[in-house]
Amino acid sequence: MRKNVIFRGKLLPLLLLLPQLVITGLFFFWPAGQAIWSSMLREDAFGLSSNFVGLENFTDVILDPTWRAAAGTTAVFAFSVAILALSVALLLAVQADKAIRGSSLYKTLLIWPYAVAPAVAAVLWLFLFHPQIGLIGRALSTAQIAWDYRLNGGQAMLLVIVASAWKQVSYNFIFFLAGLQSIPKSVLEAAAIDGARPVRRFWTVVFPLLSPTSFFLLTVNLVYAFFDTFGVIHALTQGGPAKATETLIYKVYIDGVENLNLGSSAAQSVILMLIVIAMTVVQFRFIERKVHY
Amino acid sequence: MLRRTLAKGAVALTTAGVIGGRQAVAQQDPVEIQFWHGLTQPLGGMLEQVVADFNASQQRYRVNATYRGGYGETMVAAIAAFRANNAPHIVQMFEVGTATMMAASRATKPLWELLQQTGVNINFDDVLAGIRGYYSLPDGRMASMPFNSSTSVSFYNKDMFRKAGLDAEKFPTTWPAVAEAARKLKAAGIANPMTTSWPTWLMVEQFSAIHDIPLATKGNGFSGLDTELTINNPLMVRHMQNLIDWHKEGLFRYGGRDSAADGMLSAGECAMTFASSGTRARIKKEARFEWGTAMLPYYDDVPKAPLNSIIGGASLWSMNKGASTGRSDAEWKGIAEFLAWLAKPDVAAKWHTDTGYLPLTRSGYERVKASGFYKENVGADIPIEQMLRGGGTLTENSRGVRLGGFAEIRNIIQEEMEKAFQGQQDAKTLLENATRRGNVVLRNFERANRNG
Numbered sequence: 001m002r003k004n005v006i007f008r009g010k011l012l013p014l015l016l017l018l019p020q021l022v023i024t025g026l027f028f029f030w031p032a033g034q035a036i037w038s039s040m041l042r043e044d045a046f047g048l049s050s051n052f053v054g055l056e057n058f059t060d061v062i063l064d065p066t067w068r069a070a071a072g073t074t075a076v077f078a079f080s081v082a083i084l085a086l087s088v089a090l091l092l093a094v095q096a097d098k099a100i101r102g103s104s105l106y107k108t109l110l111i112w113p114y115a116v117a118p119a120v121a122a123v124l125w126l127f128l129f130h131p132q133i134g135l136i137g138r139a140l141s142t143a144q145i146a147w148d149y150r151l152n153g154g155q156a157m158l159l160v161i162v163a164s165a166w167k168q169v170s171y172n173f174i175f176f177l178a179g180l181q182s183i184p185k186s187v188l189e190a191a192a193i194d195g196a197r198p199v200r201r202f203w204t205v206v207f208p209l210l211s212p213t214s215f216f217l218l219t220v221n222l223v224y225a226f227f228d229t230f231g232v233i234h235a236l237t238q239g240g241p242a243k244a245t246e247t248l249i250y251k252v253y254i255d256g257v258e259n260l261n262l263g264s265s266a267a268q269s270v271i272l273m274l275i276v277i278a279m280t281v282v283q284f285r286f287i288e289r290k291v292h293y
Numbered sequence: 294m295l296r297r298t299l300a301k302g303a304v305a306l307t308t309a310g311v312i313g314g315r316q317a318v319a320q321q322d323p324v325e326i327q328f329w330h331g332l333t334q335p336l337g338g339m340l341e342q343v344v345a346d347f348n349a350s351q352q353r354y355r356v357n358a359t360y361r362g363g364y365g366e367t368m369v370a371a372i373a374a375f376r377a378n379n380a381p382h383i384v385q386m387f388e389v390g391t392a393t394m395m396a397a398s399r400a401t402k403p404l405w406e407l408l409q410q411t412g413v414n415i416n417f418d419d420v421l422a423g424i425r426g427y428y429s430l431p432d433g434r435m436a437s438m439p440f441n442s443s444t445s446v447s448f449y450n451k452d453m454f455r456k457a458g459l460d461a462e463k464f465p466t467t468w469p470a471v472a473e474a475a476r477k478l479k480a481a482g483i484a485n486p487m488t489t490s491w492p493t494w495l496m497v498e499q500f501s502a503i504h505d506i507p508l509a510t511k512g513n514g515f516s517g518l519d520t521e522l523t524i525n526n527p528l529m530v531r532h533m534q535n536l537i538d539w540h541k542e543g544l545f546r547y548g549g550r551d552s553a554a555d556g557m558l559s560a561g562e563c564a565m566t567f568a569s570s571g572t573r574a575r576i577k578k579e580a581r582f583e584w585g586t587a588m589l590p591y592y593d594d595v596p597k598a599p600l601n602s603i604i605g606g607a608s609l610w611s612m613n614k615g616a617s618t619g620r621s622d623a624e625w626k627g628i629a630e631f632l633a634w635l636a637k638p639d640v641a642a643k644w645h646t647d648t649g650y651l652p653l654t655r656s657g658y659e660r661v662k663a664s665g666f667y668k669e670n671v672g673a674d675i676p677i678e679q680m681l682r683g684g685g686t687l688t689e690n691s692r693g694v695r696l697g698g699f700a701e702i703r704n705i706i707q708e709e710m711e712k713a714f715q716g717q718q719d720a721k722t723l724l725e726n727a728t729r730r731g732n733v734v735l736r737n738f739e740r741a742n743r744n745g
Contacts, residue, residue: 042740042741043741044396044397044741044742045372045393045397045741046372046375046376046397046399046400046616047375047376047616048397048398048399048400048616049741049742049743066730132557132560132562150547150548150549150553151547151711151714151715152715153715238550240550240708240711241708241711241715242708242709242711242712242715242717243708254704257369258365258700258701258704259698259700259701259734260369260372260393260698261698261701261737
């Protein structure tokens, strides 16, 4: 039994909280409020005339077939990135967790890609897969494979998925490795004594014990694919060809910054904000509770 | 470096404000004029040299030229600065931003008004009609100062032409002849006979102007925001379907949006390309083969073809500081003086010969011609001759395009072309979709700017 300690007075705690509150207010609530406000306006680029239109921007966005197509693209993209990044990272982590020679070097090298900025990562992939200047791209062309992600939507999608997933593997790897190392040896040994082979031990003991980590990472990866892949897409495909790789976040940028359609862009970012809030709630409320430790 | 310039600019701005109040001091301290541009090197350096020459020529005004990223970024930066009450005095705006700037009447001061107010004179009678028309109001008054204008032409690899048994000195003048040449090039083992830069500008905008067909109603948008795209017409369908078929046949290769295909010819990746006349400098630098320039092809069974091509590039706009803050008379005067400097025959001629952009005036062109410049730079006069094709008198269809949200519309057309080249739709559907989506953009722009 713990005894609750109650501090008297409200001033001191408020004072101590103040810096954090100010930062949250200034950098989170204020811009978010601005976004919500502009999502209900229709104005010209210069802000010379603006009309309050209520929720019209939202209905326009939802009825817009290009936005719905972008939502579909985002779903395919985000789940592909998350699943690819998670499975590759898990495989690598399981291998790295074994007693192998030079495992610390191996681990360090695996963590490196995380330090690469998204745009730089994209340029690296560009140098590999560009049909004219890329190493692999040219090899594919020589091998009579029609590789041109600038005109083939499927290939473009594949390229941005792989590039984005590659960037996220390191992050997942660290968490999986830590998760694996925290599994008590005794449990595994007990299973081994009961006659379970390594593959069976992995699926019946290790994998369930890793599930909290996996679910946490799934959310993080989805959020990453939703929001942090802008640099990769911008540098590789600019959302093309023919919108094949235009995700929701990329569309916010295109509509707001390039097309100067501020109301619609703001409405789209508010919708994205709601999606993230929903994902976080699902993560904390339901998944964390249901996962067995 | 940047920070120092900014700090200097800020100090200068405050002093400029003080000067506005005390005319007596104005003679000693120059009035600072901020000029944002979007030209990368080496063009940006050449522009800054022009500015330095202006500053050296007089003491009253000091123009600060700053690079703000590409054209699109410069536009966004200027708009954001205006919203924050800190817009530059002069901004370089690419041609597709013209309608946006024009609709923002309280943000910009039209050139004719600026000149009238400051008493500075620029003679536009002699300016090439294709340039003047693009940046003027329907009644002929100038909206902005034409600065770096280019048009688009054909570039081709003469060595490849010879290899295919074609006449290297004669580029085909019609589209059917281009396709025929492409077939021969293909047969001679050249993987990509042709491509194009700026797919929308070249294959839709230039194409419509040269063949004298409207791109949009209301005189291509010149006389009203309630304009609608008219690109879904039989001639456009015919050309697009040809491009799609040639793409399937391997004669044409889509090289990406906007300027993405610029490097293909000089890298030896294709034999013919259609690109901005400004690509000349790059091809000259990079090409390791003999190359040539020619006018854009056309369909010779179209009665009025070929007319003049239209321009691209950018013009200079004078801007208010913000929605509620104006500028002093001295600042407006400085802006006008600087723009007048750019129009001076020798300044304009040097800009033309240094950069390869079009000359501003017809007399300037004649002067450069007389100096023998085009004899040494064979083909450098093709863009100008093409601008004067069809007699040099513009029709409603060949003076230019003025659509709100034009950058977005260009991308929409490019996207639909990409879909067609992937085999997902034919020319008719392409143009139907582009028209429908483009019209949505036009209606949104009309609505947002109705009270502006």
